[in-house]
Amino acid sequence: MGDGGLSGWDEFFLSRKDFLRYSVAGTVAVWAGTAAPGGLGVSEAEARDLFAVRRVNPALFPQSVASGDPRPDGIVLWTRIASRATGTQRVAYEVARDARFRSKVLRGVAQTGRGRDYTVKVQLRRRELEPFTTYYYRFIFNGNASRTGRFKTLPAAGADIERLRFGYLSCQDYTNGYYTALAYLAEEDLDFVVHLGDYIYETTAAEEFQGGGPPERAIPRLPSGNPQAETLADYRFLYRKYKTDTNLQRVHERFATITIWDDHEFANDCHQVWDTDREATKEDQTRPGTPNYAPLRRENANRAWAEFVPAGVPYDASKGPLEEIRIYRTFKFGNLLELVMTDERLYRDEHPCGPNTPDKYVTPGCGAEATGDQSMLGETQKRWFLDRIKGSTSRWKLWGNETMVMEFKQAGAALPEELGIERDAKVYVNLDQWDGFQREREEILREIKSAGVEDFVIITGDIHSYLAGYAKLDYNDQLPLAADGENIAGVCFVCGSITSSNLVELATRGQGNRLFGVNSGAFSAGITANNPHIQFFSSESHGYNLMDVTPERIVCTMKEVSTIRQPRATLRTLKVFEVASGTNTITDVTPAAPPRVFSPQELGEAQEVGS
Incomplete structure (x- = not known):
């Protein structure tokens, strides 16, 4: 094998015969x-x-x-x-x-x-x-x-488990701040951790969503000299850099992780081998007139992920970028829980209204987002996913999902005037998520609902915000939630980002050094007013979610840190929600306590949590 290349690398040892020592x-x-x-x-x-x-x-x-x-x-x-x-x-x-x-x-x-x-x-x-x-x-x-x-290790198949507890997180842009939340996550009492993607960011100084982070977190240069990862050396460099963070290391040392990718492990808002933001290198431009076609770059991203992520997935570089790796997989925790993890990048179709930022973000749409037959999962993965969910014998069926399923709209009056949105308009915030794939979303949720699946829960990251709400078959149905049970397939809980810029930071041109209790005003109010299925929304801090699972209920606890701009932070509980088995109903069970606003002096006395 010479210097230890990848040939045969994913096989390792697989024998289970009892007589083998x-x-x-x-x-x-x-x-x-x-x-x-x-x-x-x-x-x-x-x-x-x-x-x-x-x-x-x-x-x-x-x-x-x-x-x-x-x-x-x-x-x-x-x-x-x-x-x-x-x-x-x-x-x-x-x-x-x-x-x-x-x-x-x-x-x-x-x-x-x-x-x-x-x-x-x-x-x-x-x-x-x-x-x-x-x-x-x-x-x-x-x-x-x-x-x-x-x-x-996981419980045995069919075992009766009384309780599981895990944490989940996403979106840890190294350049945007310190991993203060991870210092606290490492100290939680958990069985495992789920990472929902954006483990690395392929860019180091993208003006659209990066900037203003601590100087100590800057990544000044990639091996290729490009501002975004292109080569295998670039992607490897980023994983090496991110994994030097001591708080991230501590999480990995204490807990097994179940990890999927999102877009930034390859390219922002990517689909299959396409980078929608930037032109591919000359070596990658093998199709005339398609400057965003980047199969070599996709292969580099796949290989680096396979090398640096502790995931037991097959990898065969001889098969090409779309077939060399398969990251969708499932985990059964006795009779209590089945966690089904999907890949929403490698098989998805192009964006329905175009690849440019105005086509995807804060847009009224083009009609194709609702009527087109574009797929996010691809037919093979979709059938596999539905078979797993419908056939699961576990009490709780959890979907580990990169992009938010719930409809997500905003009123023009809640947005900055310089965006040019009419004040009485109602626009999609993000068509890169499931709002851009509405027919497939309805197909999936309707099939799950028709099969009589109960206790279906969706956990998500990506959008750098905390949300709790309902996965509905038809979001045009505006019946009160209490009377809309036949239209609800499950519940959704979205975690905030570890460091990546949240929506309030982006919408207000802020850079994140926010204290607890900041009132984000019209922006947050507009989200809940225009999305009645969303029971809670907050996008002004950073942190992670915890999930406690018993046969009787699940409890989702959202935790946030006071700052990511300094290596010191204070942790608090943002919200606690409960769903009783068989109810499909979210109940706010947050302990009654007035929100506390921390002063800069108090932050200076907060716990030291490393860098």
Whole structure:
């Protein structure tokens, strides 16, 4: 394999036969017990050397460690070593029941090299891993151990689970602020974390949505010299940079993540291999008259994601950008919950009214958004998704979805006059989301409703705002919600961004250093007035959502931080909503407490949460 290229990389080891004490495929070997078995090309003496820990040295693992895609008997482990060696490097790893590694469960050796940017990604499916159990892991390289990570496996199929708790987040523009919210997320008591996309941003200084962040967070130059990622080196550079943030590292060290991408892992508002904002490089312009056609760039983005994200998904670079990777997948948590994650970029059709900003944002539309047959999921994924939701035997069916399903309109009177919107007009805020794919949205929700699916919940990021509301079959139906049960397929909870500019910041030309209690005035009032299905809207802060799941109810807690402009922040609960099983009804159960406005002096005394 030379320097550890990607050939065979996604296979790792997959054997489950009980009589096997070890498995080996591609570039990974794994075994139970302490002695290396014969036939692996790892001698007893080499094994002793590979697993000898002389010191804990995080500097040799500059992006720390991560785990993802938990299964009842499996997990994906990830790290990256600091090396410039041209040959193959061997990295050992251990999984144990305790943080001191006194009770080891599995040990293994992986190979890496320059061809995969020295990343190590190990996919474990082993009978030694027990369901719904917490384990600890570490990597060892040349006698140096990484920091210790932790993960929890999924419950066994059919198990009766009384409670799950997870956090979900999205949109973490490194340049726009400090990850103060992630410092708090890392301290939550959770079973796992869901990341709904925009893990990186392909641009470093896009005037449309970036700017005004702390100087220490600036990314001045990409390897290609371009202002946005184009090459594999560019995308790798961005993942390396983002993953040096200590608060992000802490989240990965403490929890397994289930991750999908959105657009910025490739290009803003992308669809398939098309970048709607910028022209492709000369090497990519293989179709005359189509300057935004960028298959090589899409391939680079896919590969970097596959290298740096701990997701157990197949990747085969020989198949081309639309078929080389498939990230939509499902996770079952016993009988309590099934989480279905979809991909809303790689198979979607073009925007219905055009690719330019005025065609997609703050627009009355062109008619095609409502009547066109454009698809966001693509036919194959759509049928798979509907089959999973309709066939699920779990109490709660959750859709991990990148872009907001609910209709989202605003009145012209609530928008800045310089946008030129008539004051009495009612416009779509964003046709890049499901408002631009209305026929498919209705088809999906109507089929779910007709199948009698209950306890259907949609979790979303993307729009950098907190929302709670209803997924309706027909948003033209303006019946009061209490009388509109037959038109409601499920409930929606949207998380705010970690740092990316929220709507109030963008609409008011602000840059985010806002305190709790800021009244965003006409903008927020216009959202709730023009969207009666939206029960709550806030777009003036940053943070994450928590979800508590029991057989009787789900509870969504929205949390926000006081600032992202400084490495110090205070956390508070913004809202708490409850949905009882079988009701499709959102109830506000936020503890009664007056909103508190923090002064700059108080912020200066807030908790130090790193950078």
